Amino acid sequence: MTNQPAYKFKIGLITATIWDNDGFHSVDFSRGYKTAEGDWRSSSSFAHNDLLNVAKCAERAEKWIARQKAMDHE
Structure with missing residues (x-):
């Protein structure tokens, strides 16, 4: 894998990071959250009210990857 993500985006507090390892x-x-001290942290655990945004991020990530594969085959 490269050190930099191929693509990264947010929907609400949910971030999707796409990595490209030779195709x-x-x-x-x-999921981003603030600590009691006001510092931002991230977690890979999601609450019920996060799940719709996780699903939207998954769909958007799938579309982005599909476009990349289509461009690679042109």
Whole structure:
């Protein structure tokens, strides 16, 4: 894998990070939250009210990867 993500985006507090390893793509999902001290952290655990945005991020990531594969085959 490269050190930099191929693509990264947010929907609400959910972030999707897409990695490209020589044409094989993987996706990490995380949720941002603030600590009691006001510092931002991230977690890979999601609450019920996060799940719709996780699903939207997964769909958007799949579309992005599909476009990349289509462009690679042109």
